[in-house]
Amino acid sequence: QGTLYLVSTPIGNLEDMTYRAVRILGEVDAIAAEDTRHTGILLKHFDIRKPLISYHEHNKEEKGNYIIEMLSEGRSVACVSDAGMPAISDPGADLAVKAISEGITVVPLPGPNAALTALIASGLDTRQFTFVGFLPKRGKHRGEVLRELSQVKGTLLFYEAPHRLQEVLQDMHDAFGNRSITVARELTKKFETFVRTDLQSLVENLEQLTYKGEFVLVVSGADMVETEAADISDASASYADAVKE
Ligand code: SAM
Numbered sequence: 337q338g339t340l341y342l343v344s345t346p347i348g349n350l351e352d353m354t355y356r357a358v359r360i361l362g363e364v365d366a367i368a369a370e371d372t373r374h375t376g377i378l379l380k381h382f383d384i385r386k387p388l389i390s391y392h393e394h395n396k397e398e399k400g401n402y403i404i405e406m407l408s409e410g411r412s413v414a415c416v417s418d419a420g421m422p423a424i425s426d427p428g429a430d431l432a433v434k435a436i437s438e439g440i441t442v443v444p445l446p447g448p449n450a451a452l453t454a455l456i457a458s459g460l461d462t463r464q465f466t467f468v469g470f471l472p473k474r475g476k477h478r479g480e481v482l483r484e485l486s487q488v489k490g491t492l493l494f495y496e497a498p499h500r501l502q503e504v505l506q507d508m509h510d511a512f513g514n515r516s517i518t519v520a521r522e523l524t525k526k527f528e529t530f531v532r533t534d535l536q537s538l539v540e541n542l543e544q545l546t547y548k549g550e551f552v553l554v555v556s557g558a559d560m561v562e563t564e565a566a567d568i569s570d571a572s573a574s575y576a577d578a579v580k581e
Contacts, residue, residue, distance in 0.1 A: 337410060341412065342414075346448050346524065347449070365386075365406070371392070371418050389402070421448070448524065450552050454493065454520030457520065459518060464491070468492055470495050479510065482507055493552060512535060512555065514534055
């Protein structure tokens with residue numbers, strides 16, 4: 337039987353590609369990629385030529401079976417997403433489950449992940465945390481999920497799309513009240529910024545928030561409500577100042 341490798345790739349900085357990731361991608365029989373064009377650029381950079389299989393949310397059933405067949409026949413396959421760790425708010429989780437249930441060896445390759453990268457420089461508690469990922473898109477459902485999360489102890493980690501930033505911050509403030517928050521934007525890239533502030537200050541300046549780039553929202557947990565918000569906020573930089581380029 338072959339081996340399924342879950343290969344982490346950079347979240348914006350090609351220097352974060354690991355030696356092992358380059359080696360494994362060069363050794364496997366095929367690479368299952370969320371977006372073959374996107375991964376093609378990465379592979380070209382590292383001078384890797386491999387057959388690519390498109391594997392994403394909308395074809396994961398059919399392509400998943402095809403990949404499992406390849407693995408069962410003894411071929412090895414690497415699964416990559418567009419950025420960061422596969423299977424973390426990205427394709428790969430179902431494939432890993434399928435492979436494990438078929439008795440196929442699954443080997444994870446550690447590497448960049450936006451949530452943990454944001455957490456360690458957030459200034460918030462790193463001892464205990466909950467990875468939430470993307471919240472529901474619909475406001476009503478999102479409000480319910482946030483109200484449940486308002487009881488959770490430990491730091492909360494969220495992914496969000498830029499165009500929903502304003503409404504999500506407002507909903508967080510409605511559900512949590514005031515809490516410390518760090519907006520970690522464009523991690524590992526040229527315009528990497530950390531805005532260490534609190535929900536209240538962000539909500540008061542909502543219309544100034546820009547929508548550019550990718551970001552992770554790191555929010556203090558139920559046990560940390562309003563603790564030291566003033567101390568860890570970056571008093572000199574409003575979000576708007578920090579993100580203007
Ligand atoms: N699998 C990825 C990982 O391991 O982090 C996450 C993929 S998820 C589809 C994309 C989300 O991750 C973005 O909407 C953003 O919230 C976050 N993200 C990815 N790259 C980022 C970066 N360079 N800076 C800040 N956030 C990033």
